Amino acid sequence: MLHKVLKIHPADNVLVALTDLNSGEKIAFEGEVISLKTQVAAKHKFTVSELNPGDHIYMYGIIVGKAMKPIAKGEAITTENTAHQTSAYTGKRKKYTWSPPDVSNWQDRVFMGYHRSDGQVGTANYWLVVPLVFCENRNIEIMKQAFSEELGFSKPNPYKAFVSQMKQFYLEGNNDAIQGLSIQTIEQEEDNRIFKNIDGIKFLTHNGGCGGIRQDSEALCALIAGYINNPNVAGATILSLGCQNAQPAILREKLAAIDPDYKKPVILLEQQKEGTETRLLTSAIQKTFLALAEADQIERKPAPLSKLTVGLECGGSDGFSGISANPVLGHVSDLLAALGGKTILSEFPELCGVEQELINRCTTDENAEKFVKLMRAYAASAEAVGSGFDMNPSPGNIKDGLITDAIKSAGAAKKGGTSPIVDVLDYTELATKPGLNLLCSPGNDVESTTAMAGSGANIILFTTGLGTPTGNPVTPVIKVASNHKLAKRMSDIIDLDTGSVISGEKTIGQVGDELLNFIIEVASGNAKAKAVLLNQDDFIPWKRGVSL
Template identity: 80%
Template sequence: MFHKVLRIHPADNVLVALSDLKAGEKLDFDGEEITLANAVPAKHKFTMEALEAGDTIYMYGIIVGKTLTNLEKGAAITTENIVHQTAPYTGKRKPFTWNPPVVDRWKERTFDGYHRPDGQVGTANYWLVVPLVFCENRNVDIMKQAFVEELGFARPNPYKSLVREMKIRFLEGDSKSLQQVGVEVLEQSAEEKVFKNIDGIKFLTHNGGCGGTRQDSEALCALIAGYINNPNVAGATILSLGCQNAQPAILREKLARLDPDYKKKVIILEQQVEGTENQLLTRAIQETFLALTEADQLQRRPAPLSKLTIGLECGGSDGFSGISANPSLGQVSDIIAALGGKTILSEFPELCGVEQELINRCTTDANADKFVRLMRAYAASAEAVGSGFDMNPSPGNIKDGLITDAIKSAGAAKKGGTSPIVDILDYTEIATKPGLSLLCSPGNDVESTTAMAGSGANIILFTTGLGTPTGNPVTPVIKVASNHRLAERMPDIIDVDTGGIISGEKTIEEMGDELLEYILQVASGKIKAKADLLNQDDFIPWKRGVSL
């Protein structure tokens, strides 16, 4: 049943408009009449009672803002009349209990994955080619040109034929019909692939490895080690110049920390040792090709759902994200936690305002203290350069109803469900404990998804209300729309539509089940996520400065 407005939590003093509401419109909410003082677009909020300047705004049952002016009952809240405000937080204040969801229907379910020697199971089987320093980006690109088309990993590019047809018409003097040329999107043919059990070779480039701080190079090596360790990766070819800060010895040390008895094939070549570019690339291509023949021997086999490690991400969020898409991810997170799997919630700037709730959910005081320490250090680094978490909402967020960082954060945290928090991970640390972990990363979409894949996620769920085409080189990124309109407008990037929650057609529990069924199809290689179909291989390491 569709309702025009929603009160998210009994303690809230604002309502969410689920459709466009007109100024002067009279609403009956819980037997009380509210006359709207002004128009309220869908996804935005308005007051349930008259408020004075300095009063507190509550949403999701927590403090999300403070009024700047007197507001009459039924007034829309905007960036002009409220500002960001949150409650203070300390260590654990009260014990936490959890009622896990009933997971009987999922206990015997499996997905078809790639079983690794260390016990991890991949949802894909990739080979990596990565430089330790930006000086090697060009050589990585040359290897990409040599491998991708010859081995059948290239996807058809319909825009080449578009340019070709427009060129022909232009040279023939037919400039008037240039805009009438269309594009036919073609699917990659599986028969073209030389290696049937390899999902792709992923060529990662970046601008790090030298010239920055030594800490940045250490973190880059740890991140690359995390990508090699990711269950979706069969092995890697690493190109080094030789003189950079990010030395091969550091990478080897990071790999040894993850597993002293490391069994994945890792090829490391240094240009200053090999000699000419031709010698480097010839050896790199030969050794990589031989390694691919070995990686191709692995085949998918059934694995329990406890072998899933799911990253939880949002980007291009809107005022419906915290009501539909994010709680759906939270439902999936709780199911996976109850089954003994792992989930990862990142984006620390977007946990601003919900800190105490998360602290209380930590299973140990040590984890609670680590979370407090990381959050305060992150906030202080932002403030030191004249910024702050309150500057996190983007213009798109604000336009679609997320007008303070606390409002955005309160909805974003719903991706983590209600389960206990079993671990707190600093950037590049690996998720190893069954249950929900929090990972320190920026709120920036690509830096955050990059971090979660480096921490072991073999599937990433990514909610969006506005539309974001982000993907990841090694981990399938499933896009989840918060509303029907987005799913209809951008079907090429959206995998699952949770707009039925807004329209009253579905419950969060039903949507969570539907989403998990889709995850199992992607994890088994039976469906490709839209981001993979679009070759969205986004990879941005976080330089440990300020990034919100």
């Protein structure tokens, strides 16, 4: 039976509406009756007591806002009567203890992955083609055109046939017929890949590598090195112009920092040394083809779940994300931590307000201090240009119940479960320690998923309440919906529906177990995430300026 309201934490002074509630409706809760003073849409919150200006608003047991004007008991909190507010944070205040979940049902489970010489295991086997500078983007696109169809990696495009039909009707002078056309679903063609153990060649482009500040180019080289190092990547072809800031020597330095005896094949060609474009592309294509033939020799073999490194992301969040989809990811994160796997929680602007809790969960004082330093530096850089974390919620977030950044953050942090934080990583640093890792990245969906793959994630879980068509070139992105309506409306991008948590049909643990089972299937190549099927290969390096 669907309850009408939810109190997330005993200390909260607001309730979450689980369904649309009308003004004047009487809500029976914890032995009293609250008469609603306003309409409260599903996912939004209303007060359980009268609030005066300056009074704190609590959700998830922490401060998430303050009243800007008198708010009556039973009145919805909105951007007109509520402002962002959080508690101050310092270093570790108390020792953190954790009781790991029972993982006996998962202890002997395996996935079928690609074992690398450095001990990592990939959930896919991709070849990477990426430029060191935007000047080479055109050559990357030419290589993509040359390889994709000929090697069987291209996918059918139903919209091409759609346009062809419209063109034909137009030439016949039958414009009325165009209105009646519809897209015909094209079934996946038979696998005609020449290299059966290569999941694809990923051609990345970007607008960096030169201009801007030198630190951006250095960070780009570190990010590309992280992508080459990602367990889902067999090797890479890198195109350089020659005169740009992002020099090949910097990339080699970043690779050596990962492993001085780096063994993955890396083809690095410089256009200004090769001469003509024809010479550059001929050499790049020949060398890449031969490298693909070599990479095709590797096959999937069993690997323990401890070899999973799972990124935890949310985007297009709604008022249900923090009570269904995100806690489900938290359950999975805790299971993997107990199994010796790694998880990565990023999006620092969306940890605003929960800093002290995360600091207390750090296993070392050094990590706690690093997190404080990164958070304060990030917040200061936003304020320096007249912005701030309080401006993080998008219009879609606000419309669906996340009216302050602290409310959004408190729910977003649930993706990290309850396990101790074993490491705090700056942008482009690699996740190497089993357990939960914090990674400094923007809240921007693509910049964040780009960062997690660069830090070693071989699977990314992505929760959404509004619907976000985002993927990653080298790491499968599994989309998790917070509610039934979204899962049904945008079924083409959603892999798992956690709406049953809201309806009370299932528990967070039950849905979390379903998600981990699906992760194993995707990691083994038995199932494909919708983002992979839709070829959503989003890649945006973070220029260390202000991005929320």
